[in-house]
Amino acid sequence: MQFSAQELAQLLAGKIEGNPQVYVQQLTGIENATDGCISFVSNKKYLPFAYTTHASILVISEDIVLQAPITPTIIRVKDAYLAFAQLQAFYQQKQQAPSGIHPNSCVEATVSLGKSLYLGAFAYIGHHSSVSDHVLIYPQVYIGDRVEIGAGSIIYAGAKIYSDTKIGKHCIIHAGAVIGSDGFGFAPKENGQFQKIPQLGNVILENDVEIGANTTIDCGTMGSTIIRQGVKIDNLVQIAHNVEIGAHTVIAAQAGISGSTQLGKHCFVGGQAGFVGHIKIADGTKINAQSGVSKSVKEPGKMLTGSPAFAFRDSLRAQAIYRRLPSLEAR
Numbered sequence: 431m432q433f434s435a436q437e438l439a440q441l442l443a444g445k446i447e448g449n450p451q452v453y454v455q456q457l458t459g460i461e462n463a464t465d466g467c468i469s470f471v472s473n474k475k476y477l478p479f480a481y482t483t484h485a486s487i488l489v490i491s492e493d494i495v496l497q498a499p500i501t502p503t504i505i506r507v508k509d510a511y512l513a514f515a516q517l518q519a520f521y522q523q524k525q526q527a528p529s530g531i532h533p534n535s536c537v538e539a540t541v542s543l544g545k546s547l548y549l550g551a552f553a554y555i556g557h558h559s560s561v562s563d564h565v566l567i568y569p570q571v572y573i574g575d576r577v578e579i580g581a582g583s584i585i586y587a588g589a590k591i592y593s594d595t596k597i598g599k600h601c602i603i604h605a606g607a608v609i610g611s612d613g614f615g616f617a618p619k620e621n622g623q624f625q626k627i628p629q630l631g632n633v634i635l636e637n638d639v640e641i642g643a644n645t646t647i648d649c650g651t652m653g654s655t656i657i658r659q660g661v662k663i664d665n666l667v668q669i670a671h672n673v674e675i676g677a678h679t680v681i682a683a684q685a686g687i688s689g690s691t692q693l694g695k696h697c698f699v700g701g702q703a704g705f706v707g708h709i710k711i712a713d714g715t716k717i718n719a720q721s722g723v724s725k726s727v728k729e730p731g732k733m734l735t736g737s738p739a740f741a742f743r744d745s746l747r748a749q750a751i752y753r754r755l756p757s758l759e760a761r
Contacts, residue, residue: 431455431524435487435503438468441520442489442513448503452486457514457521460485468517472510489513527566544581556593574610580637592649598637604665606644609633613648613655613671613689627651629671636660642667642683651689664701676713694730704737718742 436450453466460469460476463485470489471480480488480500488502491510507513532551537543542560550569555561559573562581567573571585574593583601585591591603592610603609615627631650635657641647642665647655650672657663660678668686669675675687676695685699688707693699697711700719705711709723714731717723722737733742 431521435505438487438517439505442505442507442516444489444505444507444513446503446505450503452503454486457518458485460488470510470514472514489517532569550587562599568605586643592633594632594649596632596634598635598639598659600638601635602640604641604643604645607641608646609635609641610649611646613651615651615671615689631655631672633657636677639663645669648673648689658695670707682719703739716742 544563580599616624694713718735
């Protein structure tokens with residue numbers, strides 16, 4: 431696939447500096463770019479590469495000032511990082527997606543299938559499930575009974591979707607993810623043993639949700655575990671029963687969220703952060719990596735760190751005092 435600078439500038443709503451008819455075939459990082467490649471500069475620490483790169487086109491943020499002429503054609507945009515993400519999505523759309531139903535797949539007779547599907551080898555779809563148009567289901571995916579999958583969603587190889595799960599439009603579920611497994615619920619008995627509590631609920635993923643590889647989302651004990659629109663969840667994340675994740679929240683790898691906890695909208699959760707159960711986190715909360723959140727956060731937009739997590743600025747002050755403890759003791 432070839433695209434001219436003029437075409438790409440129109441796609442990105444950018445301004446061209448240089449030859450609008452130069453063509454590119456490949457996207458790559460600026461350090462390794464060659465003729466026929468397009469790359470980007472959004473961080474000023476990568477600006478020196480702009481003067482030595484062999485890329486044919488560079489996407490550059492408006493606020494970056496060049497100190498000398500450069501060889502590539504420039505496309506100026508408001509945010510080069512975001513623009514390059516849009517460009518990658520455009521290239522991905524242009525690639526030929528797989529299609530057709532493999533003869534070694536298994537679809538129960540009561541399943542409703544949409545148009546332009548892909549169903550890979552050894553994939554299985556259970557009774558009374560429905561799959562909408564333009565869905566891609568890769569090999570060895572398991573989909574249980576009464577599952578609903580919205581148009582344009584992608585389920586990569588080896589993912590497991592338990593019964594009664596509802597998946598919205600344009601969702602992405604990566605390899606090995608498990609959606610709808612039993613929540614961790616056990617009632618203690620007088621003899622010291624534990625009685626398993628049946629998990630009768632389901633999982634709901636709203637539109638544009640992305641679930642990372644080997645992430646697990648448990649079904650509700652009763653009711654639903656809900657992942658709201660636009661949520662992005664990294665690999666190896668554990669989300670327990672009846673959790674609700676607010677719209678457009680981002681959760682990094684190895685985080686764990688205990689049962690019935692509610693995260694607000696537009697939250698940022700760092701890697702290996704942990705949450706106790708039955709708490710509420712306000713909209714816009716930012717939680718640093720490896721933090722342990724043990725109490726509800728009521729004020730929107732707070733930054734938390736530490737274990738137990740507390741206000742970021744207070745944590746920095748505490749760290750400063752901690753570093754001075756030896757000299758304070760000596761004094």
